[in-house]
Amino acid sequence: MAIDINLLPQLGKEKEKRKKLxxxxxxxxxxxLVLTLLILIGAFFYKSIVEKGYENIQKESATQKALLKQYExxxxxxxxxKQRVGKVQSILDSRKEYLNLLSNLEKITPRKIIYNSLTVDDDDLVSxxxxxxxxxxxxxxxxxLSGEWEQLGLTQPADSEVLFTKVELTSVGRNESTYDITFSVNFTAEEGAYNAQ
Structure with missing residues (x-):
């Protein structure tokens, strides 16, 4: 007996299944493919944005370096x-000290005495x-100069300090044409002589 099996519907179903698959x-x-293209396009745009950001950072870094060099x-x-000002300040201070010295000398110098020269060395020795x-x-x-106020008939102020010490008359002479007395004196200027009195 022969069984008649019809495999065509089964083959048709498999064919349709394959078509659907x-x-x-x-x-x-x-x-x-679309997803891959979207990922690639996104990666390209991301890369270009990152590169632009990197370029901007480099430009900003270059300007910051230039500013830093200017600040330096x-x-x-x-x-x-500041160094120049310090030097000028020290010069001005020393000149102020010498002006104070001259002012203190002027206070005790009689009007008829005329200075011809005045020198001060590093040891405060005044000639x-x-x-x-x-x-x-x-x-x-x-x-x-010696501070002998009593012998001059003057009273020494109570708050005054000794300004000049070691007063030594080194030479005395007479100018024959003007009959003036010429003299040379050495003395030491104490610290107070350089301060305003």
Missing amino acids: LVILNFSAIGL SVEIQLSEV LTGNCPSYDELFGFLKA
Whole structure:
């Protein structure tokens, strides 16, 4: 007996199943292709954005470096100016001290005594040459330099300090043409002599 098996409907179903599977595979492949393209396009845009950001950072870094160099040069110039100001300040301070010394000398110098030269060395030794009309003027000046106020008939102020010490008359002479007394005196200027009184 022969059994008649009809396999055609089964083959047709498998064929349709394959067609459906092929359509699904095609759509999946197209979807995967589209997804891959989207990922690649996104990666390209992301890369371009990152590169632009990197370029901007490099430009900003270059401007910051230029500013930093300018600040460094300004800082160097400022330190040079501070050094110059310090030097000028020390010169001004020393000149102020010498002006105070001259002012203190002027306070005890009789009006008729004329200074010809005045030098101060590093050890505060003052050498003074000058002239005056009489010996009385000269000795009055020497006593005032020595701080002998009582002998001059003056009273020493209570708050005054000794400004000049080691007063030594090194030479005395007379100018034959003007009959003035010429003299040379050495003395030491104490610390207070450089301060304003």
